[in-house]
Amino acid sequence: MTTAAPTVTDDLDPFRVEHLDDPYPLYAALRDRGPAVHLPDRDVWLVSTYSAVSEVLRNYKQFRSGLGTSYIRVADSGFRFPFIDNDPPEHTRIRRSVQGRFHRAEVEKMTTAVRGFVREVCSSPLAEGAADVTTIAKALPNLTIRDLTGVTAPDTDRMAAWADAVFHVLGPDFEPRHMDLTLESLDWLATTGVLDLPMRSLGREILDNGGCAGGLHEGQERLFALASIWIAGIDTTNALINILFDAFARHPEQWAALRADRSLIPAAVEEALRWDAPIRMFLRRTVDPVDLQGVTIPADADVVAIFPAANRDPLAFTDPDSFDITARRRNKHLSFGASIHLCLGAPVARLEATELLSHLADHVGRFEFVAEPVRAKSRVIRNFESLPIRFVRG
Numbered sequence: 001m002t003t004a005a006p007t008v009t010d011d012l013d014p015f016r017v018e019h020l021d022d023p024y025p026l027y028a029a030l031r032d033r034g035p036a037v038h039l040p041d042r043d044v045w046l047v048s049t050y051s052a053v054s055e056v057l058r059n060y061k062q063f064r065s066g067l068g069t070s071y072i073r074v075a076d077s078g079f080r081f082p083f084i085d086n087d088p089p090e091h092t093r094i095r096r097s098v099q100g101r102f103h104r105a106e107v108e109k110m111t112t113a114v115r116g117f118v119r120e121v122c123s124s125p126l127a128e129g130a131a132d133v134t135t136i137a138k139a140l141p142n143l144t145i146r147d148l149t150g151v152t153a154p155d156t157d158r159m160a161a162w163a164d165a166v167f168h169v170l171g172p173d174f175e176p177r178h179m180d181l182t183l184e185s186l187d188w189l190a191t192t193g194v195l196d197l198p199m200r201s202l203g204r205e206i207l208d209n210g211g212c213a214g215g216l217h218e219g220q221e222r223l224f225a226l227a228s229i230w231i232a233g234i235d236t237t238n239a240l241i242n243i244l245f246d247a248f249a250r251h252p253e254q255w256a257a258l259r260a261d262r263s264l265i266p267a268a269v270e271e272a273l274r275w276d277a278p279i280r281m282f283l284r285r286t287v288d289p290v291d292l293q294g295v296t297i298p299a300d301a302d303v304v305a306i307f308p309a310a311n312r313d314p315l316a317f318t319d320p321d322s323f324d325i326t327a328r329r330r331n332k333h334l335s336f337g338a339s340i341h342l343c344l345g346a347p348v349a350r351l352e353a354t355e356l357l358s359h360l361a362d363h364v365g366r367f368e369f370v371a372e373p374v375r376a377k378s379r380v381i382r383n384f385e386s387l388p389i390r391f392v393r394g
C-alpha cells in the first residue's frame, strides 16, 4: 500500500541558511519522517534515508536526470550538462566516449604529476607551520584538472570562483553574480581556454575526436562535455581537501592511527567522504507517479537526493556521526552518487586526496585550529571560507 508523501514545514527546509553550517540535526529529523517528504514552500520532495537515496539513484528509469539534475529544470535554464542531465541512451553514448580516460589504471598514470603538485602546494604552508588551508584546497584541484584536461585557467582564485559559482547555480537561492560568473567561465573556456590545448590532453581528445572512444557530437556537446569535467573536478575536490583537514584537526587520535598505519589512507579518504559529503544534493524528476518505499511521489515532481543525510543514516552505518577511519563500514557512502551517474572523476579525486594525506603524514604530527573555521554558504557544496590550521611536527 502506498501513501501520499508526508508534508514538512519550512523549518525543515535544508536550504535555509541557518541549516547550512551544521545540517545533520535537520537531516536526522527528515529521516525520522520517512523515505520522502514534501516541502510545499519549494514544492520539492526531500529524500534522506540511505535506502531511499540509493533507490532514487538506481531507479534511473523512473527518477530521471534528463529533465535536469539542478534545482532549475533544463527547460527553464537552457543549460544541459551532457553527463549529469541526460538519461540512457544519450547518457550511455556520452559517458562511453570518455570513460576510458577515467579507468583506475589510466588515472594511476597521473600519480607522479599529482605527487609533485601536492609537494608544490604544501611547501610554503608546511615551512611556515600554519596556513589557511583553503589555499591548498583551491590550488591542488586546479593543477590536477589542468594536467588532466589541458585547460590552463587564468589563475587559481579565478578558477575557484568560477567553480564555486557554477555549483551555486545548480542549487536554489543563488545570487545574480553566480550566474554572471558561470557564463563568464563558459565564455572564457569557449574563446580562450580551448586554444593551445596540449596534443595528448583530454580536452583535445574531446574537441577533436569526440572523446577517447569518439561518440560526442561536434559543437556544443563537445564543449559542454569538456566544461563539465573541467568544472566538476574543482570545487568538489576542493571541499574534500578542506573536509580532510577539518576531520583530522577534530580527531587527532585518528591522525595518529593513520600515521601509525599508512595502509589506512584509502579508508580515511572514504570515511571523510562519508562523514561530511562535499556535495549536499542532486535532483531527479518523475514523469509518472512512483512508489518510493510506500510513499507515492507524484508525476512531474522534483526529487532532492540528500547524500550527506544518507551517509549518516544509523540504519546503514553504525555510530554514523563518529569519524572513524578504522571502522569497516558495512555500506558504501553515496558521496559520489551511485549507478549510471556515479562520479566519473572519483578516481581523480581519490588520487589527489590519498597523495595529500601521505605527504602530510610524512611531515605533520598534529593539526590544530588557529581560529574557528568559517563555513561557506553554498546550498550545493559543503565547503569552507576559511580554515586556519597550525601544523605541529612530531
Ligand code: HEM
Pocket: 065, 069, 083, 084, 085, 095, 148, 228, 229, 230, 232, 233, 234, 236, 237, 240, 277, 278, 279, 282, 283, 334, 335, 336, 337, 338, 340, 341, 342, 343, 344, 345, 346, 348, 349
Ligand atoms: C570529492 C570530489 C567529488 C565529489 C564528491 C563528486 C561527486 C559527484 C556526484 C555525487 C556525482 C553524481 C551526480 C548525479 O548523480 O546526478 C558526480 C558526477 C560526476 N562527476 Fe564528480 N565528484 C567529485 C570529483 C569529480 C572530479 C575530480 C571530476 C572530473 C575530473 C568529476 C566529474 C564528474 C562528472 C563528469 C560527473 C557526471 C557523471 C555522469 O552523470 O555520468 N567529479 N560527481
